[in-house]
Amino acid sequence: MFKIQTLNNISVVGLERLPRERYEIASEIANPDAILVRSANMHDMEIPASVKAIGRAGAGTNNVPVAEMTRRGVVVFNAPGANANAVKELVLAAMLMAARNIAQAWRFACELQGDDAAIHEAVEAGKKRFVGFELPGRTLGVVGLGAIGVRVANAARALGMQVIGYDPTITVQRAWQLASDVKQALSLDDLLARSDFVTFHVPLTDQTRNMINAERIRVLPKGAVLLNFSRQGILDDEAVIAALDAGHLYAYCCDFPNNRLKGHPRVIALPHLGASTKEAEDNCAIMVADQIRDYLEDGNITNSVNFPDIILARTEGYRLTIVNSNVPNMVGQISTDLAAAGLNIVDMLNRSRGDIAVTLIDVDQPCPEATLAQIQAIDGVLSVRQLDA
Ligand SMILES: NC(=O)c1ccc[n+]([C@@H]2O[C@H](COP(=O)([O-])OP(=O)(O)OC[C@H]3O[C@@H](n4cnc5c(N)ncnc54)[C@H](O)[C@@H]3O)[C@@H](O)[C@H]2O)c1
Numbered sequence: 001m002f003k004i005q006t007l008n009n010i011s012v013v014g015l016e017r018l019p020r021e022r023y024e025i026a027s028e029i030a031n032p033d034a035i036l037v038r039s040a041n042m043h044d045m046e047i048p049a050s051v052k053a054i055g056r057a058g059a060g061t062n063n064v065p066v067a068e069m070t071r072r073g074v075v076v077f078n079a080p081g082a083n084a085n086a087v088k089e090l091v092l093a094a095m096l097m098a099a100r101n102i103a104q105a106w107r108f109a110c111e112l113q114g115d116d117a118a119i120h121e122a123v124e125a126g127k128k129r130f131v132g133f134e135l136p137g138r139t140l141g142v143v144g145l146g147a148i149g150v151r152v153a154n155a156a157r158a159l160g161m162q163v164i165g166y167d168p169t170i171t172v173q174r175a176w177q178l179a180s181d182v183k184q185a186l187s188l189d190d191l192l193a194r195s196d197f198v199t200f201h202v203p204l205t206d207q208t209r210n211m212i213n214a215e216r217i218r219v220l221p222k223g224a225v226l227l228n229f230s231r232q233g234i235l236d237d238e239a240v241i242a243a244l245d246a247g248h249l250y251a252y253c254c255d256f257p258n259n260r261l262k263g264h265p266r267v268i269a270l271p272h273l274g275a276s277t278k279e280a281e282d283n284c285a286i287m288v289a290d291q292i293r294d295y296l297e298d299g300n301i302t303n304s305v306n307f308p309d310i311i312l313a314r315t316e317g318y319r320l321t322i323v324n325s326n327v328p329n330m331v332g333q334i335s336t337d338l339a340a341a342g343l344n345i346v347d348m349l350n351r352s353r354g355d356i357a358v359t360l361i362d363v364d365q366p367c368p369e370a371t372l373a374q375i376q377a378i379d380g381v382l383s384v385r386q387l388d389a
Pocket residue numbers: 058059060061080081083084087143144145146147148149166167168169170171174201202203204207208229230231255272273274275276
């Protein structure tokens with residue numbers, strides 16, 4: 001029986017991928033084999049030694065101590081692209097809300113007093129305060145052309161906007177998906193100088209933290225709109241508020257309210273709603289549940305942010321999954337121990353990523369406990385598991 005701990009609400013259709021006869025799932029559970037998480041902060045949490053895998057039912061993994069998990073040999077999975085359409089739709093909604101002053105106008109309409117005739121009069125007198133502008137012909141700068149950025153760029157083209165993108169590490173696959181008339185910015189400043197709207201779709205890292213500060217905001221044309229549906233911390237909130245107050249920025253739309261942002265008349269701050277659609281929640285939960293199951297039951301790895309992809313079809317024999325440091329002679333030492341126990345290797349695959357390697361070995365007989373212990377004792381081996389046949 002595998003034990004799975006959930007740290008947030010994970011969609012039931014995802015949890016149903018883990019059959020009850022093999023999986024016990026609870027928010028509080030001793031010695032879990034794996035943890036499923038959405039946005040809970042795991043940095044200050046004591047992660048039990050029993051944990052072999054963490055599944056982030058979403059894109060960003062900045063709430064997971066990935067480097068520490070790598071050192072411990074724990075695989076961290078995410079769900080790339082599974083919520084990208086949901087975020088794209090919210091970004092489009094935010095652009096339209098900003099351009100047409102929808103939040104301010106709605107607030108005005110909600111506060112109208114008097115009978116219907118008085119309301120009608122106030123509407124006609126007040127609506128000039130909310131005159132907006134249209135999107136066709138305006139330029140959208142997209143910073144980060146991954147699963148979300150590419151979708152946003154292509155949708156903005158379909159709305160008649162000009163689109164410029166900036167992503168120094170764009171993948172070939174994403175470049176193929178991008179509408180051919182999306183222009184490439186030479187640098188972040190080049191993109192900022194040419195954009196009426198700028199939207200950010202990058203992970204929060206040491207390189208992207210505060211990538212938009214007061215100096216960078218000055219590069220934007222007057223009246224620009226900034227959109228952050230990526231992570232708090234990518235834009236310097238104080239610099240954004242100062243630029244809004246000075247009239248240099250027209251509006252700021254984001255998914256990360258705080259005390260400074262939430263009441264500001266030119267800020268639309270939503271409660272981290274980017275991935276909050278039924279479809280996205282289901283997609284993310286299904287993807288990570290399948291990945292966790294494949295790893296726990298067969299040792300296969302797909303969509304890990306810290307481990308190599310490795311897939312070896314189960315045919316015959318008994319499988320060992322070994323996580324080890326990526327140094328010479330690990331496979332040699334492991335196979336020597338297996339041979340000493342009289343075990344024959346039926347199939348084998350070794351893959352590495354950075355300092356970590358994973359070895360899947362199918363042997364013709366169950367591996368004795370003493371041999372497992374011998375392999376575990378090899379310098380550089382982080383974990384050894386014998387999987388059910
Ligand atoms: N608001 C939400 O609910 C929500 C939902 C999903 C994702 N997100 C956030 O959005 C981020 C992006 O998600 P995604 O699915 O598109 O991820 P992704 O990994 O597919 O794309 C990220 C892209 O950013 C690029 N990038 C990295 N550093 C960059 C830099 N310094 N300058 C320009 N580009 C850079 C990468 O090359 C990559 O193409 C996630 O990391 C997460 O933080 C938020």
